[in-house]
Amino acid sequence: MEYFDTRDYDLAGRIGKLRTKHGIIETPYLFPVIDPIRQQPPLETIRSLGFNGIITNAYLFYRRNKGLPKKIHDSLKWNNTIMTDSGGYQVLIYGDVEVDNKTIVEYEKEIGTDIAVILDIPTGTKMSWEEARQALFETNKRAVEALPYIMDSDQLWVFPVQGSPYKDLLLISTSTAWRLPYHINAFGSPTVLLEKYEYDKILDLVGFARLHLPPHKPLHVFGVGHPMIIPFLVALGGDLFDSASYILYARDNRYMTETGTKKLEELHYLPCNCPVCSKYTVKELLEMPRKKRVEYLALHNLYMLRKEINNVKQAIKEGRLWEYLEYKSKSHPTLRKAFEIVKRYTRYLEKYNPETKGTTHALLLIDKDSHHNPRLIRIKRKVYGMLSNKKPENILLIPAYKKPYNQQIEYIEAKRRYPEYTILFYHPYLGVFPPQLANTYPYFQHEVGIIDEEVITKASTEILQVINKLRPRKIIIIQPVEEKYYLLTHKIIKWLRTKTTYTLDVLSFQT
C-alpha cells in the first residue's frame, strides 16, 4: 500500500505515514475539528502546535457556500491536509433532504478535500438492533453507489463501519470493508457511550472491529478526543482520531488533564507545563475576558492532546505501550475497566508484537498485571516451547535473584557439582529459563517491582506447569538466600512434593 506505510509496532498500535495530496500525516494522529465559519483558536496557531491536518464538515461548507464548489484549501487558507466529514449528523438534525450521498460525495471531490467521508447514517443516538441493521445496509449501499464517483479521485476515501454496538452487525460491516476499495475504515463511537465515559465498551467495540478489518488500512475512530482514552485506542489499533473536544470543553471552562477533565474553577494550581499554563495562573485565566479564556483553554487542551499523542508514539518506539497502559489504567476507575478489555485482547495484540526491537528498553515488571504483558508472554512461550523439545531428564532449579543471573554463586557451584543436571532458573515474573539466556533480552533487561502473594501464586503455577511438562526424573531445587524469594520457593517445593514421578532434593548453598 503506497498511501499508508507503517514502521514501528507495539501491541496493535503502530506509527505510520499517511500520504495525502497535501502532505504526510504521521499516525497515530488526531485531527482537530475546525469550524469553517467561526474558528477559534486561529488555524495558524493550531499549525504552530504541530498539527498538520484538520477536519471540517463538508455539509456545513456546502451550506455556507450555497453549494458552490469553492476550493477548500484556499477558502480556509490551509495548505496542509484537510479531511472532511460528510455531515450525516447535521443532515439528520436540520432535516435537509435535498443533500444526498451523491451530492456530498461529488461536492467533496470538487472542493478538493484530501480525505473524504461518504454520507453515512449517524449513530449518534442509541439505536435498536433493527435500526442499526438498516443504517448498516443503507451505508453499504451508499458506499457502493459512491464508487463510480471516487474511483478516479486522487483523494483518500473513508468507509464508515456501521453496526455498533451490535457485534453481529459489526461483523457484516467489517466484511464489506474487505471487499470495497476504500482507503481508510472509520469507526463511529456511539456518543452515548462517550458521554457516559464508558470507555470499556467503546474499546471492546473498537477492538472487535479492528480484529475483523483489513489490518493494512488505517482505522479512524470518530469523535474521540480525550487524552485518557487515546493510548488505549491506539493499543487496539486506532490510527486516526478527530475531535472538537478541545474547543467544546474550553467553551464550558473545562480543562483537560492527563487523568481527566476539571472545571477551571475547581483548580487551585495548573497541573500542566504548556505555554498557556506556564504563563497564567488559574485566577488570571478566570478573570480574563471570556473570549480570550476560551481561546487559551482550547490551546491548553490541544497541547494536552499533542502531548498524549507524543507519549504514545514514544512508548511505541520503546516497545513499552503495555507498560504505559498499565500506568494510565491506574489514573481512573473507568480506565482500570478499559485496561481489562485490552487484557482480553492480549492474544490478538501479541501477534502484532515484532520479535525484536532495535532498542531493548528494560521490561518493567511492576506487579501482577505485568504478567499479562504480551511481550513477556510471547518470549516465554518461545522459551517454554524450546525447553519442552529438549525434555531434560535431570533438572536443577535455581532462584534468579541477582543480575546477571548466570553470575550467581549458586549457578557457578551447581554447574561444577552437578554436571549431569540441566540447570534452569526460576523467577517471579520471568518464569523458567535456561542460563544461556541470562544475558539476553529481557532476562537481563528488566526491573522488578513487588513480589506479593498474587505475583507468587501466578508465578508458581506457571513454573510448576513448565516443570510438569518436562517430565523430569530427578529434580534438585536450590533454596534462595534472598528473603523475598522464600515464599515462592516454599510454594514450589510444597507442590513438587505432591508428585512422585521424580526424586526431589532441596539444597542450600552457603554464599
Add this chain to the structure above:
Amino acid sequence: MEYFDTRDYDLAGRIGKLRTKHGIIETPYLFPVIDPIRQQPPLETIRSLGFNGIITNAYLFYRRNKGLPKKIHDSLKWNNTIMTDSGGYQVLIYGDVEVDNKTIVEYEKEIGTDIAVILDIPTGTKMSWEEARQALFETNKRAVEALPYIMDSDQLWVFPVQGSPYKDLLLISTSTAWRLPYHINAFGSPTVLLEKYEYDKILDLVGFARLHLPPHKPLHVFGVGHPMIIPFLVALGGDLFDSASYILYARDNRYMTETGTKKLEELHYLPCNCPVCSKYTVKELLEMPRKKRVEYLALHNLYMLRKEINNVKQAIKEGRLWEYLEYKSKSHPTLRKAFEIVKRYTRYLEKYNPETKGTTHALLLIDKDSHHNPRLIRIKRKVYGMLSNKKPENILLIPAYKKPYNQQIEYIEAKRRYPEYTILFYHPYLGVFPPQLANTYPYFQHEVGIIDEEVITKASTEILQVINKLRPRKIIIIQPVEEKYYLLTHKIIKWLRTKTTYTLDVLSFQT
C-alpha cells in the same frame, strides 16, 4: 507557630506558608540549587518559572569572597528567599579545616541568608553504625554550640537530622529535634540510596523520621529532586526539597519525564508540553550548541519539577493524594515498591486526614489498592463504630449497585415489607453502610473500577466481620440483579451459612 502556617492537609502532606525575611514560600516547595559563580540558566529565568526561593552553598560563597561577609541577596541579585546549605560536604572534600561550624554559622548570619543550615557531618557516603553515631553526636553538639549565635537572629535555622540509615540513631536525633529551638528539621538522604533509585528505603527512613519529629515544624529533605519521588515524600510529610538535578541532568543530556529519566538521544518525540518542548524537536535540541542545549534541558527539567509540585498541591486540595500515589506507583517498579512503604504508614497517615473537606471530589475506587485508601478506612471505621453501638437485632442486607443507593427498588420494597428490620447496604469497596448515608460523602461521591476476585475477597471478609460484630438474630440478604455483584453476594451467603447464631433468609426481588 507564626513562621509556618499549614492550611490544607492530605495523608501526611500539607500545603503551608513559610514566612522568610524575603517573602513567603508556599510548601511543598523545591529550592533549585544555584551555583553562585557559574549559574545556568540565569536566575531571572528561574524566577519567571515561578520559583521564588533558591538554595546555594554558604561555604562556596565564603571561599569565593575570601571570607568577606557580602550581602548574599545583593551579590546574587535575588530579592526573594535564599536558603544556604552549610557546605559540610565540600569541607570534607577540600579538607578545609579552618572553616568550622561557628565560622559558617556566623558567616550565614552576616551575609543575611533567609534560611540557614549549621555545619553538619556529611552523610553522603555509606557510614557504619559507629560512624553514623559519631556524626550524630557531633552534629547535636554543633547544634547546641550554634544556639547562642542564632537565638537573636531573624533568620530561619535548620537542624539536620542524623543517624540514617540506622533507625535507632534516627530516634536519638529526632528526640533532640524536639528539644532544640530550630525552625526547620532536615533529613539528609544517603546519596547511595538515591543513586540506586532505592526510593522505598528512602521513604521508609523519611516516614520514620517524620513520625518522630515535631509535626508543626517543616521537614526539609535534602538532595531529592526527581518528579518521580516527590509526591511520595510529600505524602509522608516532606515540605521542602532542594536539588541540583535539573542542571546536573541537563549537562549529561538527561531529560526528566513524569515517569523517569531519558537520555535525549533515546527520545524520538518529546513527551512534554513545556515551552521548550513545544518549540523544539529532539533533533533540533541535539543539533544546537551544547551550552544552549544544556540551558534548554535544565529549563525543561525545572518545568517538570514545577508541574509535579503543582500536581501534588492540586491533589492535596482535592483530597486525592492517595489516588495520585496509586497512579504514580504504576509508572515504574521502584515506585510500586515505594507505594508499599506508604501503605505501611497508612495508620499514621490517616491521623492527618481532616474529617471533612470543603470540596468532596468523588473517591476513585480503582482496584484492590483502593481498599487501603486512608480516607476510606477512616470513614468506614467511624461508620462501623456507630453500627456496633446500635447492635440491631434483625438486619436486612442489600447490595448497593446503583447510585443513589437509597433509590434502589430493593431498598424501597424492603423498607415497606420488613419494617422490623434494620436495612444495611453492602458494597465491594464501601463495605457496610446504613441507607441514611447513601447521599453523603463518599457513599454518593465515588466511582468504581474493577470488581475482581481480590476486591471481592477483601470486601467479603470485611463485610462478614462487621456483620459478626453486630451479633444479629435474624438476617435477610437480597440477591443482586446486577451480574457483577453475584460473586460477592454468593461469597457472603456461603460464609453466613456456616454460622448458626442467627436465622438466614435469601430473597430475590423482581425489578
